[in-house]
Amino acid sequence: MMQQAESSHSEKSSSVRASHDHPYAGRSVSLATKHGKEGQIAPAFAQTLQMRVEVPAGIDTDVLGTFTGEIPRTGSPMETVYAKARLGMQISGSPLGLANEGSFGPHPAMPLMLADTELLLFIDDERGIKVQEVLVSEKVVAAQCTARTFADLGTFLEGAHFPSHALIVRPEGLFQPDLIFKAVTDPQRLEELITLCAAESPAGLAHIESDLRAHMNPTRRRVLSQLAEQLAQRLARLCPHCATPGWGIVDHEAGLPCSWCGQPTELVRALIFGCPACTSQERHGRPDGLQSADAGQCPFCNP
Ligand SMILES: [Zn+2]
Ligand SMILES: [Zn+2]
Incomplete structure (x- = not known):
């Protein structure tokens, strides 16, 4: 059918707040996250839907692949976000589940720009539905470079919003899990790691890049908050x-x-x-x- x-603009763009008899009011939903994403997702679900977002204890979403590639992602972002949500629902026993997956690549509309595509998926097994929202942002800080020494970094640190945004350091041209240093926010440690990684690298260079995990990247967290609001609004309708x-x-x-x-x-x-x-x-x-x-x-x- x-x-x-x-409909007119005003009818559609006004924000929705679910009434107390909304089917999800007072319900809890499991959120599969290892990196504290409840901080960005729970507020919108509480305010708009009166839902409680709960993170299952001991959940390790890294088994489904990591940003840094020690465990490769095997599926598409949609498959990964689905598997994550299912993992959380399985651990918590909740029929309602949420998960997020971000991927960085060429902007879908402007291929010369790098963009962060964030997916947020909601599953309701009682109704047999899946509801998702997507947000593409080119504002997320995602920088990378190679350097022989700390002094080589020049203006890179400014562009990478260091130290409010953490970095990952590893040897260029060498992929060894025990030589991937994440969550680097201290300049002195960064300097030491560049020296160490450059010495281990066949090219004599350290590879430095933004740590894109949500708890290490405030600009990505802002995108997530906005996306959570978008999905909560949709579920309210x-x-x-x-x-x-x-x-x-x-x-x-x-x-x-x-x-x-x-x-x-x-x-x-x-x-x-x-x-x-x-x-x-x-x-x-x-x-x-x-x-x-x-x-x-x-x-x-x-x-
Ligand atoms: Zn319908
Ligand atoms: Zn014309």
């Missing part, structure tokens, strides 16, 4: 047809017409909202209310 509706939580954007429609010639452009014309449980959908206009595209975006007027 495809329900069609148009119930499907207008079957009342399942998680009503939100499932697709978009390109083809915003050119303001000069009226031909469709590549720009988004409408957002498709859907339900994680049933097939009902609604079509909404752009949140910014834009009805036509600038001729500069038109393949006919500005080929």
Whole structure:
């Protein structure tokens, strides 16, 4: 069933706070994290949904792969985040689970830029649903360089936001788990590790990079807080047809017409909202209310 509706900007962009009779109010959800992500995720779930986020004791998400590669990630980010959430649910015995997975790579829309793509997945086994939100940010600090000595670093430390953002040091061209030093925030220790790693490296260089684990990277933590708010808002919205939580954007429609010639452009014309449980959908206009595209975006007027 495809329900069609148009709605105004104000209706859609207002933040949602679930009422006390929301199905998740008062419930707890397990969050699979080893790195303190509850600090970023729990507040939004408490405020928006009145849910308690609980981290299962002794959970080690590193078994599913590490950022630094000692244990390689075998699946896609979506597979990894799913496995993490399942691990937390298994340990806690909770039918509700949450997990996050971040990956760094080329920005999906601007391939020359490095971006952090964060996934946050919610699983509800009672309703048999999965609800996810994604946030892409180019603001997360992720720097790397090689250096023979501490003095070689030059302006690198400033760009890497050291020491508020921790670093990882290892020998360039050598991958040995006992020679990967994480969570480095002390300048003197950094200097010692560069000397040590350069001496062990076949190239005579230390490899220095941002420690991207959430508890070591404040800019990544800010992205996570925003993503948690996004997912909590989505879960607060119930499907207008079957009342399942998680009503939100499932697709978009390109083809915003050119303001000069009226031909469709590549720009988004409408957002498709859907339900994680049933097939009902609604079509909404752009949140910014834009009805036509600038001729500069038109393949006919500005080929
Ligand atoms: Zn045109
Ligand atoms: Zn539904």
